[in-house]
Amino acid sequence: MEKLPGRTPGKATSFDIAYRAGVSQPTVSRALRGSPQVSEETRKRILAVAQQLNYTVDKNASNLRFQHSNTLALLIFEDPTSDDSAINPFFVAMLGSVTRACAQRGYDLLVSFQEQAGDWHEQYEDSRRADGLILLGYGDYLQYRVRLERLIAQGTHFVRWGAVEAGQPGLSIGSDNCQGGYDATRHLIALGRRQLAFIGGASRGCPEFLDRYSGFQRALSEASVAVTPELQVDAITTEEAGYAATEELLRRGAPFDAIVGASDLIALGAMHCLQEHHIDVPAQVSVVGFDDIPAAGLANPPLTTIAQNTRRAGEVLVETLLRQIHNDPAQGQVLPTRLVVRRSCGANAQCPVPPHPAARSASR
Amino acid sequence: MEKLPGRTPGKATSFDIAYRAGVSQPTVSRALRGSPQVSEETRKRILAVAQQLNYTVDKNASNLRFQHSNTLALLIFEDPTSDDSAINPFFVAMLGSVTRACAQRGYDLLVSFQEQAGDWHEQYEDSRRADGLILLGYGDYLQYRVRLERLIAQGTHFVRWGAVEAGQPGLSIGSDNCQGGYDATRHLIALGRRQLAFIGGASRGCPEFLDRYSGFQRALSEASVAVTPELQVDAITTEEAGYAATEELLRRGAPFDAIVGASDLIALGAMHCLQEHHIDVPAQVSVVGFDDIPAAGLANPPLTTIAQNTRRAGEVLVETLLRQIHNDPAQGQVLPTRLVVRRSCGANAQCPVPPHPAARSASR
DNA sequence: GAAGGCTCGGCATACGTATTCATGCCTGTT
């Protein structure tokens, strides 16, 4: 069945090029893919025609032939906030980083928000649609464990962002949350704070928060500072939760001179609550967060925080996933964090309030 | 060529299902797609086998057959900031909204950041990879005009987010920037401010900013307030630029009691600069932004701003694009904005400082 | 001068799905 010579109304195919260039379709394919089997002269002729016709390879056909999609899928698991603008800023940074890492390697990126209630059926579809999956979620993965094992049983390639734990199915990439929590706490202790509160998940399931808390604990015990149970409050990672948790803290009445937030959103909420109660940050209470989201630097005072290396994280996630896809040896990785000192902790104080090392108590 | 009965190591195909169910491949396809031509009994048998084998339709083959991809592409044009975390938060909200709108309609979403220097070649590829394109960019599109016209000539379906202007190639969806600028300015005037500064693009090319500025101008002239050239400063939409522009404003020495920022990032930068110079917001200077990014509500004081309806925007973008793809009549749209009053303007002041209507001058 | 190697390009085919056309069976009607 020979292709008609007339300019097809739709997109040009390799048959159209072949006809115009006076060669066969396979030769066109070979020429465009740079096969050495095609003479330079023929190749040039074909390329000229292809350019003239604005030809591009049909990805669907190409993918079908190659049996892969040249696409990765980023699945973002998030609590159903119902408000679009409330996407966790940290995820956003990851999204940007993953996108660029994919582009660098010539992969397309499919993005999908997985409402927690969402049927995992989509994942299966995605698994045919993409060569591999990147799972991004702050929350605890325990509820997804069944899904993960199903993915593995199905032979789907995937990597997971989150706490790196033994016994978790699949490969995990994550920040060193424990060390981060430790660094943040040590910094506060070095500034003379002795009554430290921790907001966000001393007892909740989210593994990242647990790790950060354990770093917090370690720093305290190393400095021989007592851990006060009244100064531990749970919170999910929203500003509102941080605000509410801080009110709870104030209600309890135990004095504190520093707050470690398990995330920046929590820390920002805490800062607002304190300011609302006319408690000066950092003069009376130091605040430190975790993540280094954009809003952290924009806050007043700018928030001291533990930065996660999102750029590197995206690269490692993509690279690890690709190794897995290509059946190269791959393994989980723990990424270092970095303390970013701004003003909310009381160090670097360009504001008129010097960081007095003396212990303070929170006034109501 | 009959498919071998053995369990193929890779993914199950419709032939595998057919063999197990004792029917032919076309019947499987028909059954799964819900064709009335297949008897209920046969359908049930086929569905059972399909489920048992974890079968899903191969999207590449399906798309090839259907001649479409069931996928939309979101192209984000952004100044090369080199820092991933610096993705414009407004775009992020749009991304979330577009993602959900796509998911609702059963479309996949491909996301790609187009560095300004990036070769538009990618777009062509995308155009085969996706059924349509959503173009998202704050900047001025003039430099892309050639590209846009090329897209049209190529018959590519696309919609553009941005200022809705006559003469722009293609369909545009955008907020009513002019009205937004007007509302923000009127609000400040109603609060008694009379020396209003505008930061961000009175003269630059970005059409959105120009529209916002023209609304600013209209509000001033309606209230018979003079427009002071010394109080207009250009800035791109980053916090640093807003900060720098405000310093320039202070350097010029002309008194002002309010600042309209062409975007929230600019307004936040301005606020920081003022606070750095010990100028109280809102007591001495009111500040209003535009976009209502998450950081606006988190700032101190919380930023009064003009909110764009990102949720609706995503829906309209997707819907319009799909209409275009299906050759239904479609047209550009202007979306209403909404004034969100927080504290940075001086209204709603729960802080001890009442909004004195008396004119103030900025101290250095 | 003939044989072998090398270069280049065409033929056939496969990837997995969805539709058009053809076929056989069953039912109902005169």
Added chain:
DNA sequence: AACAGGCATGAATACGTATGCCGAGCCTTC
């Protein structure tokens, strides 16, 4: 009883690309 007609399904094919295999020239070499 014979035929029309509807119904369920199978056979064939198309979507566009990429590659194994083979054949046709051409050059080299003894």
